[in-house]
Amino acid sequence: MSLSVQSITKEYGTQKAVNDLSFNVSGGTIMGFLGPNGAGKSTTMKMVSCYISPTSGTAEVCGYDIHKNPLDVRKHIGYLPENNPLYLDMYVKEYLQFVAGIHRINKKANRVSDLIEMTGLGKEQHKLIGALSKGYRQRVGLAQAMIHNPEVLILDEPTSGLDMNQLVDIRNLITELGKEKTVILSTHIMQEVQAMCDRVIIINNGSLIADDPIEKLADRISGEQIITINLLNNDVSLAVLENIPGVTQVKNTKDGIVISSDAKSDIRKNVFEQAVASGWVIIEMKKEEISVEDVFQKLTKETTNA
């Protein structure tokens, strides 16, 4: 187990930023850490990386306790803080060498040039960090976090404020890293979670509300399937569709015929067969995917209202 968080709690005055949160992550996993603003994502990450101490509870990184062996914990994690703080008056290469020095890395120069290549900073390595665009600064932040080849990477909003191309680059880099390391990343962007993560943890008001593999997350909200079909001529009697097992509702809308179903199996086959039997020509059929976004909204609303 490379990371294990055990009923960690952080109180600021009377407010509980993180409330009795527990989860485990094993190696080779990219875990998405989701939650609305102020849910306690950053606070949890700060506690795991030994920047702030929890009010109660603990966490272990690669078997090292954050209270008993904070230095060992820091040796085994790479942490990219929120907003990516950097020394803007340092040169990229100088900065990475400085970080390598703190980690007491042998053959500093080799490691630094490896990382510069890995993060695509080649052209920018002799520039001042302050002169770099946000995307390149983010890469410097990532390079800084990975310099000691840590087993656990904690990335607090690694892709915020990047343009589409930079986003894709950074995502590929993280996916690559996730093959052998444990990566925990927090984000607001749902497609990102669907694109990169193996597992998702959703927290709200400091408490865990979902901890699932990404595919299973959709099952959390009712197993409703929604299928929209368009016929050559939509003006048909819908009664035959209602007879398909599991179908609960059929509506003729301006987007097409919307069929809702609570069947466990895919009903598209039945719909197609019914259409053929009735002599209809289907020109379009699509199944609405339940996105992580929907799950997220639904789950966080539920707990906020509760």
Next chain:
Amino acid sequence: MLSIYWKEVNSFFSSLIAYMVIAVFLIMTGLFMWVFTETNILDYNYATLEQLFSIAPLVFLFLIPAVTMSTFAEENQKGTIEFLSTKPITDFQIVMGKYLANFTLVLFALLPTLIYYYSVHALGSPPGNLDSGGILGSYIGLTLLAAVFVAIGMWSSSITNNQIVAFIVGAFLCFFFHWAFSFLAKLPIFTGSLDSFINKLGINYHYSSISRGVLDTRDIVYFISMITVFMLATLTSLSWRKA
């Protein structure tokens, strides 16, 4: 610790800070020693470096808090303290690395004044007619005084994320610990009872004592304990962030 030290020293010398500090220190002490009519050594007719050692604490009073004000205040403000303190180094290593870097810069400002010593040495009649022991003592005293000022300045930088606040608090505390006690001791209510004790709390008393060329352990212990107290206070204020 060495990484932090070199990083800080590099950032001083790759920006204007180091050169400005050294230049301002030398220009101010130089003006008082060689140019201003009231104090210059050429009209004074004694081969001594007294002027240097009386003006230097005053210049340090402004310069050292200016050097140290960014030490932690800037890290706090930019959030880089979060980066530093999640690396595998202890708070002590961070504080010590930064302390030594700040102190190095002050030493670099002090070093060229050895030329003054050589000049006065050569100008003496006969040449070399000056109290070298006293001057050595004064240099040691001034170095220790600077070391205390650096510790005070770093502490005031660690309690805020605003560099101006850090500067003002630092300069005030340096003033307070250097001079205020010797003035307070002169208040009538303390006369004959606490005056000598209060006087001994100030840096000025111990600085003048060392300047006479006598290295008294009591003075050395005073300086070392002042440095330790402010370093511990800095470590404490760094650990507050964890709460």
